[in-house]
Amino acid sequence: MSQDAYLRIEGLTKAYGATTAVQDVNIEVSRGEMIVLLGPSGCGKTTTLRLVAGFVEATRGRILVEGEDYAALPPYRREMGMVFQSYALFPHLTVAQNITFGLRMRKLPKAEIARRLDEVLEMVKLTPMADRYPRQLSGGQQQRVALSRALAIRPKVLLLDEPLSNLDANLRQSVAREIRQLQKAAGLTALMVTHDQDEAMTMADRLVLMSEGKVQQIGSQEELYEQPLNPFVARFIGHSNLVAGELVDADTFRLPGGAVLKLAGRYTQRGPHTLALRPERVRLHGPADDAPPRATVQVEDATYVGGHVDYLLGFAGGGSLALHEPTGASGSARRATGETVTITWDGLSERLFGSDDAAVAAQAA
Amino acid sequence: MTKRRPEGLTATLLIGPATMVVLLSLVLPLALLARYSMNRYDRRTFMVEAFTPENYLRFVTDPFYTGVLWTTFSIAIVTTLLCLILGFPVAYKLARSQSRWKSIGVLLVILPLFIGSTVRALGWMGVLGRGGIVDAIYGALGGSGISLLNSSFAVALGILSINLPYMILTLQSVIEGIDARVEEAADSLGASPPRRFWHVVLPLALPGIGTGGILVFILAMNAYATPFLLGGARFQMMAPMLYREFAVNNNWPFAAAIAFILMLTTLTLTAASSLLVQRRYRAH
Numbered sequence: 294m295s296q297d298a299y300l301r302i303e304g305l306t307k308a309y310g311a312t313t314a315v316q317d318v319n320i321e322v323s324r325g326e327m328i329v330l331l332g333p334s335g336c337g338k339t340t341t342l343r344l345v346a347g348f349v350e351a352t353r354g355r356i357l358v359e360g361e362d363y364a365a366l367p368p369y370r371r372e373m374g375m376v377f378q379s380y381a382l383f384p385h386l387t388v389a390q391n392i393t394f395g396l397r398m399r400k401l402p403k404a405e406i407a408r409r410l411d412e413v414l415e416m417v418k419l420t421p422m423a424d425r426y427p428r429q430l431s432g433g434q435q436q437r438v439a440l441s442r443a444l445a446i447r448p449k450v451l452l453l454d455e456p457l458s459n460l461d462a463n464l465r466q467s468v469a470r471e472i473r474q475l476q477k478a479a480g481l482t483a484l485m486v487t488h489d490q491d492e493a494m495t496m497a498d499r500l501v502l503m504s505e506g507k508v509q510q511i512g513s514q515e516e517l518y519e520q521p522l523n524p525f526v527a528r529f530i531g532h533s534n535l536v537a538g539e540l541v542d543a544d545t546f547r548l549p550g551g552a553v554l555k556l557a558g559r560y561t562q563r564g565p566h567t568l569a570l571r572p573e574r575v576r577l578h579g580p581a582d583d584a585p586p587r588a589t590v591q592v593e594d595a596t597y598v599g600g601h602v603d604y605l606l607g608f609a610g611g612g613s614l615a616l617h618e619p620t621g622a623s624g625s626a627r628r629a630t631g632e633t634v635t636i637t638w639d640g641l642s643e644r645l646f647g648s649d650d651a652a653v654a655a656q657a658a
Numbered sequence: 659m660t661k662r663r664p665e666g667l668t669a670t671l672l673i674g675p676a677t678m679v680v681l682l683s684l685v686l687p688l689a690l691l692a693r694y695s696m697n698r699y700d701r702r703t704f705m706v707e708a709f710t711p712e713n714y715l716r717f718v719t720d721p722f723y724t725g726v727l728w729t730t731f732s733i734a735i736v737t738t739l740l741c742l743i744l745g746f747p748v749a750y751k752l753a754r755s756q757s758r759w760k761s762i763g764v765l766l767v768i769l770p771l772f773i774g775s776t777v778r779a780l781g782w783m784g785v786l787g788r789g790g791i792v793d794a795i796y797g798a799l800g801g802s803g804i805s806l807l808n809s810s811f812a813v814a815l816g817i818l819s820i821n822l823p824y825m826i827l828t829l830q831s832v833i834e835g836i837d838a839r840v841e842e843a844a845d846s847l848g849a850s851p852p853r854r855f856w857h858v859v860l861p862l863a864l865p866g867i868g869t870g871g872i873l874v875f876i877l878a879m880n881a882y883a884t885p886f887l888l889g890g891a892r893f894q895m896m897a898p899m900l901y902r903e904f905a906v907n908n909n910w911p912f913a914a915a916i917a918f919i920l921m922l923t924t925l926t927l928t929a930a931s932s933l934l935v936q937r938r939y940r941a942h
Contacts, residue, residue, distance in 0.1 A: 348842050368845040369854075375846040381839035385861045394857075395847035439843075446847060 298357075299324035299482050300450055305354035307340055314340045316506040318354070322450075327476055327483045329497035331490065333529070337506040338486045339454060345484060346452050347371045358449050369398075374443030378455040380435045382427040388438050389414075389423040395446035413441040416475060433464045440472060444479060451476060453485035457492055469496055490530065502526055523650040527569035533644075534575075534614045536568045540645070550610025554588045559655040560645055566653060567646045572615040573601070574642040577628070578635040586635040590614065592628045602627050606636065695914035705910050713915035723899075723916075727923065730896040733810065733885075734878035737817045741825040741874045742867060744818075749829035750859075754838065764830075767823050775820050779887040782816050783807060786888070808890030816884040821874040828873060832866025833859075868935035872928050879924045896920045 298321035307315040315337040322328050330338035343349040345356055347368030356363045363371050374395075383391050392413055396406045414420045417437040427435055436456060443451060456472060457465045473496055476483050487493050493500055494514050502509045502517060502525075509529075510522045521527035524535050538548040543558040546568055554568065578586045590606040593613065597603075597620070604616040616636065628634055645653040698708040717723045752763050770778070785791045786806040796804045806812055836859065844854040860867075885895035896916065904913035 346842070346846055348845065367850075368842070369848050369850050371846070372848065373846055375843065377839045377843060379837060379839050381837055381843040383840060383843070383858060383862075394844070394849075398848040398853060398857075442843075442847065452846075 298322060299326075299359060300484075301355075301357040302341075302345065303355040303357065305341065305344055305356065306352045307337075307344055307349060308352045313506050315344065318503075318508055320501055320508070320511065322482055322484070324482055325477070325480045326498045327473070327485065327496060328499055328501060329493040330484065330486045330501045330503060331493040331529075332488065332503035332509075334488055336503040338488075338501075338503050340506075341503070342452055342454055342484060342486045345450070346373050346375050372446065372449045373452050374446055374448030374450075375452045376436075376439050376443050376454065376456050378458055380427070380432075380439040380459070382435055382438055382442070384427055387424050387426055388419060388430070391427065391438055392442045392445050394442065399446070409445055413445045416444070416478075417441045417471075432460055433468055436460060436468055437471070440475065444475065444481075447479075448481070451481045451483040453483060455487055456485065457487070458489070465492070466495075472496070502529060504529070520652075521569065521644060522652060524567050524569060524646050525650075527644060527646075531571055531573075532615070533569040533571050536570065536612060536614065537565070538568060538612075539563075539565050546645075548608055548610065548612045550608060550612055552588065552590075552608035552610050552612060555585065556587075556643065556645075557585075557640055559640075560653055561656065562647065562653050565648050567650075569644040569646065570614065570638065571642065572603075572617040575614065575616045575636055575638045577604075577616070577618060578637040582637060584637045584639060587637045589633060589635050592630050592632045592634060594630060595627050597627060604628070606634070691914045691917055694910050695918055697911040697914075699909045699911050704908050713912045714919070716912065717915055717919055726894045726896060726899055727919065729810070729894060730879060730920075731923070731927075733814055733817065733881075733895065734875050737814055737821060737878045738871055738875045740814075740818050741821050742871060745822055745825035745829055745870070746863075746867075749826045750833055752826070753830045753833035764827075767826050770819070771823050774883075775881075776883040776887070778820060779816055779884045782812065782819070782888055786812050786815075807888060808893055810889075810893060812888040813881075813885045813893060813895070816888045817878050817881050820881075820884060821877050824877065825870045825874050828870035829863065829866045832863055832869070836862045864935055868932055872932060875931075876924055876928065879920065 300320075300322040302318055302320040302322075305315060305318040306313065318337075318341055320328065330341060332338045340349060344351050344354075345363075347363070347366060347370075351364050354364065383394065386394065389410055393406050393410050396409060401409075410423075411420075414423060417440065419434065419437055419441065422430060422434060422438075427438065430438065436459070440456070453472070457469055460468055469492060475481075485493075485496060487496075497514065499511060499513055500517055501511045504525050510517055510526045512520075517526060517530045521530060521533070524533075527533040528535055536546075536548065536554070538546050538554070540556070540560055540563050541547050542563075543560060544555055546554040546556050546566070548554070576582075578584075588608070590608055592604060593607045594605040595602055599620070601617040601619050604618065606614045606616055608614070614636075641655075645655070647653050694705070695713055696709050696711070698706040698710055698712070700706045717727075748767070752760060752767070755763065783790070787793070788803060788805040788807075790805075792806060793804050796802075840862070841854060841858060844858045849857060880897050881895065882897040882901065885893065886898040886901075889895060889898070897920070900913055900916045900920065903909045903916060907913075
């Protein structure tokens with residue numbers, strides 16, 4: 294796919310004096326693909342988007358659309374449709390004037406402008422609102438105007454900066470679905486920024502997880518969830534437990550406090566490691582369990598949250614682990630605080646990272 | 659438990675003092691002045707009780723006085739437009755600045771306001787007058803004895819320098835209220851900087867342009883020290899002329915009429931321009 298990438302970001306870097314907001318970002322996007330940039334606040338995802346839009350000038354790097362470098366062009370020559378978190382509608386213009394703004398800037402013929410306006414209004418079901426001003430619309434409607442304003446210019450790339458975070462929680466899903474449908478229907482290549490993991494998971498074809506200005510991992514939802522490349526990805530996507538310790542032999546992972554986890558002999562690399570375990574992949578070990586018990590822990594806290602019981606388990610000598618047990622399935626009762634229990638997980642659920650944060654290769658079980 | 663005071667009473671108590679001050683210091687003197695302007699002037703007894711429009715008629719029929727009004731109006735319009743043209747870029751830059759020097763910039767704009775207009779007019783005299791800085795430079799270039807004082811140029815320059823900070827500060831606060839993302843949206847939709855300015859920034863800044871323009875226009879119409887010191891005897895504007903009628907000629911009725919003409923002209927123009935701005939704003 295490296296040759297036929299529609300949008301290619303190469304070595305994109307933005308430095309403000311001594312601090313680097315975005316460092317050597319490389320992303321390849323296929324035509325019609327929706328890429329979501331995800332990460333904690335201050336990770337550089339928004340700056341990356343603004344670099345692509347041209348609002349921020351890159352220190353280094355290239356932004357190629359169909360092989361043509363856009364990095365040196367001013368934003369008004371880039372033809373990237375941008376949707377802002379604050380909608381950024383023109384308050385002095387009606388819905389129709391907002392949507393046709395880009396077309397008027399391009400000096401398209403009147404008939405063409407009218408045609409596209411109708412088309413776009415139809416698409417976002419805002420035809421009856423055409424003569425209203427933005428302040429007369431609800432948040433969801435404003436967001437749809439912002440989206441259709443960007444779609445009307447038939448942008449080379451659609452850029453979405455936290456498009457859902459100003460919306461009510463119950464509106465978010467439907468607008469998310471709508472954005473996705475429109476993007477797919479128009480065959481638009483899109484880059485979206487969000488800090489919300491669920492939003493990213495639902496919207497994206499592929500995800501780019503960023504932290505401290507760098508790309509941590511690019512991949513599908515499954516790849517980021519099942520094969521995180523480093524402890525940061527493991528913790529950010531799905532809140533993995535990260536347990537520091539040392540692999541003393543193929544089978545034994547020892548915590549600094551002395552507690553021991555059994556790892557079924559899959560790893561050969563010795564030394565200090567970090568073990569990543571998803572709370573929902575760990576389970577309390579019952580007498581009927583086929584898998585061998587992996588560790589003995591004490592219940593420090595058990596919270597019933599509906600779908601599952603949220604356990605906080607402590608290792609002897611320090612260190613803790615979260616565990617989510619589905620409710621209702623096995624009829625298991627909630628364990629009392631202070632109770633000693635054994636836990637286990639299926640063979641491939643854990644992931645081990647070396648002291649350099651790189652994943653330690655596991656041998657086939 | 660304390661008893662609740664009726665809301666109407668609280669409001670009256672709070673608004674009361676300010677209302678009294680306005681009533682006593684503004685409305686009463688104005689009413690008195692209006693009455694004076696109908697009186698007759700006598701060389702020996704000065705003001706004679708009467709009810710005549712002759713003071714107003716004298717003003718509007720004498721080309722000298724209407725000329726002074728016209729000069730005042732022209733200077734006010736020109737300085738207001740110059741304030742707008744020169745002030746907008748500065749206000750915009752200040753409003754959009756995220757640099758830590760921003761507050762220094764704002765301070766630099768405010769600083770001249772600490773110095774009274776009389777002192778600043780004197781400063782301009784030192785720059786523009788005979789033996790002043792301009793003269794010295796002119797002399798060094800081979801010329802001799804030039805004074806730019808007592809001219810419309812000197813007065814306009816003086817008023818401009820006094821009014822510019824007001825315009826900049828007014829515009830700055832309005833531009834800061836315009837979401838910077840809105841400008842970026844215009845950018846991303848293909849508006850080049852001039853078109854972005856024309857189609858987005860200007861219409862959104864229009865209320866500020868109106869407010870700043872009106873403020874600066876009123877200040878210029880009523881300027882006293884600047885035209886008095888920089889305009890000299892030959893260059894007449896309304897406020898110095900009014901003062902002369904009042905204090906030197908002791909013609910209170912005519913001075914009162916001049917005051918009312920100046921006030922009404924300013925009010926009418928201000929109201930007209932703000933209506934214009936509002937209509938244009940709504941049309942968008």
